[in-house]
Amino acid sequence: MKILIAGATGLIGSEILKICEEKNYNVHYLTTSKDKIINTTTRKGFYWNPKTQEIDKNCIKGVNAVINLAGASISKRWTEQHKNNIFYSRINTVKLLYKLLSENEHNITHFSSASALGIYPSSLDKKYKEEDDIVINNSFLGEVVKKWEEEVNTIESLGITVSKLRTGIVLSSEGGALQQIEKPIVFYVGTPLGSGKQIQSWIHVKDMARMYLFTIEHNLDGVFNAVASNPISNKTLTKAIAKQLGKPIWLPNIPSFVLKLILGEMSAIVLESQYLENTKIKNQGFQFQFDWIDDALNDIYTSRG
Template identity: 50%
Template structure:
């Protein structure tokens, strides 16, 4: 089997490449940096520039499926111009891929799997969201996720079947949100955000990468939540990080207006609440290595 991956050098992409190679799946990847192009037996790079609609059509040779992770990071202060970058980078990437694939007459690609985000679900302290929930969050993240999913759905026009993974808070040692949460706690300055009661639907990056490969190998279509089975409150997550690091927590919770001054509109990432269900992916035979947050954090932080 051979898979084409966009965003293969990012946090999730690097882990998916590892899982693919463990399963003897060859990887083609697209990069906007010509310096990052490698040519190895099971890992071959190709140049693209989605902004200019440039893509090396050879990237599709002998490829069975596409995993799309491309898009500008949301972990950066949002302003009006950067919000435009976040949205357009996702739509342009998929548009460029679709145009490139439509030019190739005898390709083998039958499946595309794209990242999305649980930010598509509205903020709620009480609801328990599964994939059938259809009301989209009115926030910027809801808008981005809905547009992202709509863009990948268009690949059905080329005869591909389409899958989407709505990703939660990804726990990783070096990248993503966790290192930023760990820093103040290590300094004894950790605190929960807002009421601390908002739900954090998290997943260990190992399990997330396994979900992507599982969906491709089993040719599963439709939407799947990329979250662990047991969400926790922000307060509980903060306490478990502190406990794992053997650090005290004594500061009062951080109010919204403080983080809005620091992060701009991005502050909602810390204060929104989405309790999200993983039962659909589990029903396909997927087993989580990290179902509970404490063992996941111990594996990462120790």
């Protein structure tokens, strides 16, 4: 098996690379930074520039499947310029991949793309299944994810099976959301955010990486919620992390209006509530290694040492 990964140098991509190494899968990857190109016997990097629609077409030589993770981070300050970057970095990348696959001969049969839980409206009591996306979250992220998924769907017209993984908060020892959440806890100013009741659907990065490869290996098509089986409230998550770090949580919650003042529109990332169900992927035979938050955090903090 040879897989082309776009955005392989990030949090999830790095974990997928480790598993590919174990499974003896060859990897081609696309990067926007020439200095991230490292070639080994099993891994080959290719430069692309989605802004100018430049790509090295050799990247699809011998490739059977594509994993698309590329996109600018949503955790940088949401200036108008960065909002454009968040949106167009996702749309232009898929457009360029579509162009590449439609204009060149290849043996690619599967395209597995990142998507995100932000497509679902915020709700404290609804439990979202994949088919519940008729109502899209009326927010910046909701709109980005909707357009992103629509762009990814164009790949289907090339006779390629497409899967989209609506990803929850990815927990990893290497950075990402956990690093942001734990910072104040480390400095004894950790506290639940807003009411603390908002539901956080999370997934361990190891399960996330395994799920991408599972969709390819089983040629799955359609949308899949990529979250562990037991989403938790923000308060429970904050306490679980504090327990791992051996720190107390003693301050009162930071009220939502304060977070909105500080973070503006970006406060949606921490204040919105989305409970996602994962039965669809489990019914396909996928088994989560980490279904409970304490097990996931134990593994992460143990591996950090």
